[in-house]
Amino acid sequence: MVLDMQEMYVGSGRDKNEYSYPVDMLIKNVNIRIQAYEPEAVIYVKSIKKGLFGGGMPKAGSADADFVRNLKVVSKNIYEKNKPDAFSNDELYQFVRARGIKELELVGVDGGNSVGNTAIGATEDCGLKIIFCEPAIGTVYGDKAQKCREKIKRTRMTSTFDV
Numbered sequence: 001m002v003l004d005m006q007e008m009y010v011g012s013g014r015d016k017n018e019y020s021y022p023v024d025m026l027i028k029n030v031n032i033r034i035q036a037y038e039p040e041a042v043i044y045v046k047s048i049k050k051g052l053f054g055g056g057m058p059k060a061g062s063a064d065a066d067f068v069r070n071l072k073v074v075s076k077n078i079y080e081k082n083k084p085d086a087f088s089n090d091e092l093y094q095f096v097r098a099r100g101i102k103e104l105e106l107v108g109v110d111g112g113n114s115v116g117n118t119a120i121g122a123t124e125d126c127g128l129k130i131i132f133c134e135p136a137i138g139t140v141y142g143d144k145a146q147k148c149r150e151k152i153k154r155t156r157m158t159s160t161f162d163v
Helices: 023-035 090-098 114-126 142-156
Strands: 044-047 078-081 103-109 129-138 157-160
């Protein structure tokens, strides 16, 4: 599952002070992980602001909401969310259940927000095992990322440092 690889978070016009991770390497590593799977097994999730709320999320249809240039988009399995946990989208939840998915690799941004909260939702709400490919996860909020990992680490998480 590829999370929030959008212009707002990893594009050249992003707020580089806030989103300071090395984006070229991140995009390269995410693309390597995408290529490790059959195209129909890859799921993409975009953050989209809903209504007046949505904090730091881009508005639907804006350039900030587009996938970052150079991201390999190999399937039409694209979902939107307006909360940090991607499984707050019932359509995504049903997609995963209908396919009998038991394990999910998460890549993208942010390790302390969308990636971490989606991992918690995947383990608690869906009973999935989670794999983090650390080189393919951009993290701004390191302390939040650590808290999320601690919450699920005991039984349902694997981290790898190999791309």
